[in-house]
Amino acid sequence: MNGLGLYVPGCSPIHRLPAGVKLLVLVLVGVSSLFIRGPVAITVAVAIALALYLVAGLGLRLALRQVWPLKWILLFIAAFQWWARGWSSAVDVVGVIVLLVLLAALVTLTTRTSALVDTLITVCRPLRLVGVQPERIGLALALGIRAVPIVAGFSAQIRDAQRARGLTSSPRAFAAPLIVKSLRHADALGEGLAARGLD
């Protein structure tokens, strides 16, 4: 039901892992992805990621939906890498991107936003020393995740409005109202946050 990587409730072992552990693994895989090379290694790594989706009870369709929106970008990158550095580099780069997107989405699909926020606040605690409020960083993360479906909703509304008026969609006629709507929403949300005691 969601291609946005939003939390799907469950009680699999992956759901129950602490958010900090999942984020740490994600970072470690990200760093070590520099060393995942060759079709065999890539295939094994992606297969493990897909197996983790099954362990989490999410199914392969949902896994595919996390990567599908990237298809054109991935195609472009693959073509460019093939042209510039050969097919094996194309497989490596695209494979690693797919792997990391799958794993990152797996983290957000199996972890409540509040758990991610709490972890981020804990990790950012030392930044207090340089005057940063970790709670603010956590709030920004939560608002960012919450903004994804809202802005997606705006873009659907604008498309409908354009179609209703019989306009063909030019990028500018789409972007301008989307930005204006998003900024207005930001204002309203600012009031909402103040009213809920954040100021």
Add this chain to the structure above:
Amino acid sequence: MPLITVDSVSHSYGPGGGQVLADVSVTLSEHRIGIVGGNGSGKSTFARLLNGLVVPSSGRVTVDGLSTATQGREVRRRVGFCFTDPDAQIVMPTVREDVAFSLRSSDLPKADRALRVEEALERFGLAGLGDHPSHLLSGGQKQLLALAAVLISDPDLLVMDEPTTLLDLRNSRMIGEVIASLEHQVVLVTHHLDMLAGFDRVLVFDEGRLVCDDRPDAAIGRYLELLT
């Protein structure tokens, strides 16, 4: 009931903007207070005065003696606010997390907090939707979520700015029933005049002025006269 005093308040947004409120003075202490008026009459601005979201250009607003200009934070702790568009105040991506967000700075132990969150979900008909993504709720459910999240922090006064304007009749009625069942003092801005039946007092705004302050039937009569 908290005592709200609005003392010769005028307000304009920025130097270029016209006056949205002109010399309004009123003292409110009733249990149910309604506010009606046309678009641009200043009623939304008036509602925002009561929790210090808007600090007036001139004049003074106090809630139980606390000034909204200098003690805004304390005022907002006592005054809960519901917006027309609940998306403006839903902060977290799932229902339970959003209600719990209101308690983040309370000193209750974790288990007690969780219990209060479940009670609030139950009370506002959101039980079973705890893990539901907030953006997939219906309009009525979103407004219920906003209400649950506001009332869980136990404000003394609830200000609502057209909470049913975006809702269909069924959802409006449901929100109306929920409001009627609250023990809290309520200030309700609305275009749905039938929601004001049984209210103690209704204020009518027109072009930034408080033009009528009476019992509901008399005030609504005056409001309807203004339209002709």
